Amino acid sequence: MRRFIRGFLIRPIVSFLLFTGLVLSFPVIATASEEKPAAWENEMGRFLRQDDCAQAWKAVWKEARKGNAAALTALYYAISSTSIIPPSYFPPSRDLMVEQLGNHIIALAIYSRKDEKQFGEELRQHGIPDGLFGEYVEPDVSGKIQSVNGCFKSKRNLDDCYATAVKLRLIPSFEQYVTWMDNAPRPAFCLPRGKSPGLIK
16 A cells, blocks of 8 residues: 555655755745635634644645645645645655655645646746656656646646646546545644754654
8 A cells, every 4th residue: 555655656855945945936925815814724824823733734624625726725835834744644754754745745736736826827837846856766757747847838728737747647636635635544743843854863
């Protein structure tokens, strides 16, 4: 089961990039919306102030799992800038955590493609940042990323590019991702302040 889940996803080495602001070139904000915060946004903020990251994740996940682009964007930023570690199947370790965070960030960026202001246009202009992929386990991953980025930078519908990424097994389908997160036995948690996955022993 572990090999299947991990084998279905890309394997970026991102510990340095994640925590030096080189993930995607979006501003670090809690959500993309400048309107009155939704109930789940207020709930997430309250739990984060209480350092209850498991409940903060659950508050947003209730909406994100429905395909809510704003909630998916919030999860992207929660992982890349707030250091929330999503629910998982295995005990945390430095290498596995770095790999999983990269998987989540890339998948969530593509799932959030309907948020044109934050992700749609960025994906069209830049695709998946090459810097997120320092090493590859599978030798053909680089070519697959280039194929998906070629789609993003063309005039094709972003949904077609998502379908290509799933077909090439760079990311799971959104439905699969939801199933995995819903059933993950280990709850989300936050790293100690000031630490990154690269410092986890």
